[in-house]
Amino acid sequence: MKKDKLYFLTFLSIAVIFLMVALIASQYFIKVSANQLIEVQVESSKREANEIAKLIDFQLLSGIKKEEIVTNIQRIIENSNTDSWFISIFNWGGKEVAHPDKTKVGQLVNSNQTLLSSLKEKNNSDDLYDLLMGKTNNSSSEIIHISPIKKSDLIVAANVNMNSIKQQMSALKVNFYLIFLIMGTLVIGLSFVAVRVIGSAYEKQLELKNSTLTSEVVNLSKLNTDLVSYKEKVAEKPIESTVDEPIEKEKKRLLTYIRNELVSIPIEEIAFIYTENTITYVVCFDGKKSTTNMSLDDMSANLNSSLFFRANRQFIIGITAIDKIIKYGNSQLKILLQSKTSEEIIISKNKAAEFKQWLNM
Structure with a gap:
């Protein structure tokens, strides 16, 4: 096998092996990183919803009217950022009473109850990515946590913008694939160079050994040839003594x-x-x-x-x-x-x- 073909097959083998490992590893790392990112945001939203529920409950106990409290909350959250995570309030009838988008106030809550139930049951962060990314409805936002207010028909909800989550996950995937691409290029390139260097050094040693062995074989062959020639001379005529020898x-x-x-x-x-x-x-x-x-x-x-x-x-x-x-x-x-x-x-x-x-x- 020619050296160039051997080096090409070595390069191809390293590339295929790295590609297989990268495909498996990238999916695992993407999911782990996404789970950690989502978990942090979910816990933050839950904590915010619980704090607002406690505040409303305290105001109600202080004698402030519910309508006044809802109006104040609406004034605070109105036009707030809904690109990722936000807070809303709805009543037991399922109607929105306070929402960052004022046009949705008075409308029925449009959320996946199955998703909400699943999030309540599954507290393991490893499941958050599958639960959020695996939903099938077309709603732009989903309620991921509710905090009912005592002695009131109001419920504080923590919402997530699904489009934003998907964009974040897409950006995370692109970053991971880019990292693996750069790392793969470096690993494959350096491995190929290392194989070339080691292979060249080994080939030089083999060539040196082969050259030495060839030289020794040639010398032995010459000795045996000289031996045969001398035997023929001895067979043709007897060896005469030199003048100096008695x-x-x-x-x-x-x-x-x-x-x-x-x-x-x-x-x-x-x-x-x-x-x-x-x-x-x-x-x-x-x-x-x-x-x-x-x-x-x-x-x-x-x-x-x-x-x-x-x-x-x-x-x-x-x-x-x-x-x-x-x-x-x-x-x-x-x-x-x-x-x-x-x-x-x-x-x-x-x-x-x-x-x-x-x-x-």
Whole structure:
């Protein structure tokens, strides 16, 4: 998958997830905020209606006539603001006797009794939004609380302007959606940038590792290629000794022991030589093992250096016995042999360069 397509799918996934979460969260936050706003206004209106009812009751007890009290109340509330919450007074017959809109005085109260009953029963603020916004009649205002006046047929009512409430709720929704839009743009944008930055850093690390691995594979491949080439050269003609090397160092055969029997082994049949518990063993390609009285140092000094290599303190290996060279550990090499033996020979980091130079001889 191309990187641009991957980044696009990542961006699309983040956007879809945020959109789903925002749709659910926005509805919840809108309702909670609306409930709190409505609750504050409802409680304020209730308190105002109760205070006016107490005032009228006190005036009646003081001997002031009802008509005079109603006239004074009408004068006070007339032309007051009805854009949100307001107070009115009606009698038991359901007629308005005092209202901010004077034209409605004498008219029957037009309000949803079911809503009023529901508001009385449900005091939980979580229900106010559903009760007010879920009403179905077309009245511009609704009575949300009544406070009857003792020893009188008057009732003080707290009213709410439904159009104003709906406008407030619409503005609240717009504000919330705007906030979520800005927040979503920032979250999605920053998340996308973070994914790009992290992805680029990770890709650089992978490319570096792949480059290192490729280089190591190429080096190993070259070593194995050099090994095959050298084997072919050895098969075509015997390696001649250099002028500086004494001929007596190039042994043709090696005298070894198998128990009490003396065995002379041709040099070309030796796969590798190793030492264990101070005993030097000579292993042939057919897996036969014999011993010799010579140490590895003596063997290394007397064997043809073009054909045999001192891999480490324990092993001397023949060029024709090497089957495969594998990278091992931290810049080490592991040599797999063709002989019928399970021995694995490790060439240290310090010896690896010398071994590579030996293969290129």
